Amino acid sequence: DVxxxxxxxxLVKRTGEKVxxxxxxxxxxxxxxxYRQDPGLGLRLIYFSYDVKMKEKGDIxxxxxxxxxxxxxFSLILESASTNQTSMYLCASSLPGRTYNSPLHFxxxxxxTVT
Amino acid sequence: AQKITQTQPGMFVQEKEAVTLDCTYDTSDxxxxxxxxKQPSSGEMIFLIYQGSYDQQNATEGRYSLNFQKARxxxxxxxxxxxxxxxxxxxxxxxxGSSGSARQLTFGSGTQLTVLP
Numbered sequence: 761d762v763x764x765x766x767x768x769x770x771l772v773k774r775t776g777e778k779v780x781x782x783x784x785x786x787x788x789x790x791x792x793x794x795y796r797q798d799p800g801l802g803l804r805l806i807y808f809s810y811d812v813k814m815k816e817k818g819d820i821x822x823x824x825x826x827x828x829x830x831x832x833x834f835s836l837i838l839e840s841a842s843t844n845q846t847s848m849y850l851c852a853s854s855l856p857g858r859t860y861n862s863p864l865h866f867x868x869x870x871x872x873t874v875t
Numbered sequence: 876a877q878k879i880t881q882t883q884p885g886m887f888v889q890e891k892e893a894v895t896l897d898c899t900y901d902t903s904d905x906x907x908x909x910x911x912x913k914q915p916s917s918g919e920m921i922f923l924i925y926q927g928s929y930d931q932q933n934a935t936e937g938r939y940s941l942n943f944q945k946a947r948x949x950x951x952x953x954x955x956x957x958x959x960x961x962x963x964x965x966x967x968x969x970x971x972g973s974s975g976s977a978r979q980l981t982f983g984s985g986t987q988l989t990v991l992p
Contacts, residue, residue, distance in 0.1 A: 802982040802985050850920065863910060866920035868918055
């Protein structure tokens with residue numbers, strides 16, 4: 761089974777702090793994604809990566825950056841955390857190639873609170 | 876404009892009965908797929924079922940089936956013989972973009988299903 765591991769289940773940070781959310785997958789997937797989930801809004805794509813050192817903006821990239829130095833690891837960075845970034849963050853990975861029927865495999869999520 | 880719509884924020888169903896969760900979408904892609912995910916209160920997202928736009932028959936996976944109506948751009952999830960463990964948030968999702976090798980899934984806002992004993 762694919763395993764996607766997010767380093768923290770819960771995080772509490774202060775406004776202005778730099779925050780790192782880490783995600784590791786063990787199935788050699790090329791594609792990795794960061795979503796945030798808010799009530800009533802579903803999941804919204806922040807950034808994704810289709811290869812090492814490659815990244816693309818999703819629907820809501822403002823206030824975030826990402827890093828993909830190794831294939832198995834995809835980090836989400838909040839350069840200066842703000843209270844409106846309080847949310848559940850979900851990392852996912854998927855099979856390589858333009859396979860439109862490849863499901864995403866998700867981690868368990870990181871619930872971030874910015875005070 | 877919203878590209879994928881789930882119009883039922885919350886649904887209730889009696890245990891052992893069937894329930895249909897609605898999903899409509901808008902895409903100009905000639906070929907696409909539609910996914911359904913389940914998210915229990917623990918937070919993990921569990922892939923349930925998939926159907927491609929050119930599949931002739933509606934997909935089924937155990938108690939889950941898709942009522943896929945391509946002309947109406949709807950892909951409703953049917954859960955038969957509901958169980959208490961089916962209580963969860965359900966999301967439909969469709970690829971609405973691609974870059975490199977990545978198909979980006981766009982998710983609906985979700986339907987919270989509660990199964991009553």
